[in-house]
Amino acid sequence: MSSAQLYDTIGATYTATRRTEPRIAAQIWAALGDARTILNVGAGTGSYEPPDRHVLAVEPSALMRSQRPADAAPCLVGSAENLPFDDQSFDAAMAVASIHHWQDPIAGLREMRRVARRVVVFTHDTSDTGWLHRFWLTRDYLPEVANLLVGRPSITELADAIGARIEPVPIPWDCADGFFEAYWRRPEAYLDENVRRGMSVWTTVGPDAEQRAVRNLRADLTSGRWPERNQALLNLEEAELGLRLLIA
Template sequence: MAIYDSIGATYAGTRRPDPRIAARIHQALGDAATVINVGAGTGSYEPPHTLSAVEPSSVMIAQRPAGSAPALEAFAESIPLADDSADAVMALLTVHHWSDLEAGIGELLRIARRRIVVLTFDPDINHKFWLLEEYLPEAAAFGDERAVAVDRLAGLLGGARIETVTVPHDCTDGFLAAFWRRPEAYLDPEVRAGISLFAQTGEEVLRPGLARLSDDLSSGRWHRRHADLLDREALDAGYRLLVADL
């Protein structure tokens, strides 16, 4: 069973595409006339010319908006599409979920004619995010087991341009570091349910760290410790866009 069959039920509500991140992704896709979205989830960031989406979770597929590109219920490691199916293939915040990274990247290379765009995270930076480092190290340890080094990923793609994607302070897409300047959001169980790392780690493991965060917010300790964040517009939390031309 795909992991998002169990953790993705509220995903469409908390993971709304952020227009600034969308602009970066669409710029990276360039002039591709046709696009395939692999690990597509609910269809976030798909451009209008998306030809097909590949997603293993029926729960996620059911949340795709009306009029979205047709979705194939399949895993990245075995995509039921012909070679050179589209000008470009995109895979956004998905590679760390794949059971066989090499097989999945091989499939992207097989179905893309001209370009592959991957949004991922650098674990060396991402796992030093204040929430993980100070409050939820157990989640960071769990994430380390799945994390993919950016250099390794670029190598598997045959070389790729690596771009930094900063997270705006009011990001509308509720992924892990989206609320870096809005820490109270992490106390909301619905927000946490839309973040795969937390949903997979489990509430029982997270509870002590979240209690410490709640106390630190109530006392003002968090705001004193992270005063340097409060006036920032964006943060580099390790998210990276890899663009590989074939």
């Protein structure tokens, strides 16, 4: 399934749960430096587009484009791997939580590097230590996520492709953006169908795995096993769960 097809499938409730988290936005916008013209690749509904700069968006999904606010940046149909712009057309190119859906992430990053003088990408470290076994939801309830990572470039390979440095992105406990890891201290949220529909992982692993994970999580919350197992998380203000910025 292409990224456009995936988001045409999951995107109907996206604006209800996926909003700009101000603390993560501040980190992304700081990484953009003094860039005034910005290309947002895989732009979705426009989250994290800086309001005080000139932004042009590229998004393959018609459903996602249709949900962009009226005052959002102009948005073109297109994909990361084939950006229709001349070399160095922008001060910066950004991509937020979309690279894992690109057909060829390395090619997409190199295209961003070609059309912009600076590249900022919000993504995640998919290694065992970086993400898969660090987050309780994947570790204890959804091991199928490991299958989604097969053949995907590592965070190091992604960074090396464009000469990027890697910067950790902590997730606040009350994160406003409902991405997959956002509710790490609010496990009850994952029982909500509307919350899950804003996360592509659930659609990708399929309904059987999803319902089993939800059923087991509900049982562990009811029995008290979840808080007992995850006691160390309960008083944290933010968590390190493998989210990263690539900055080149």
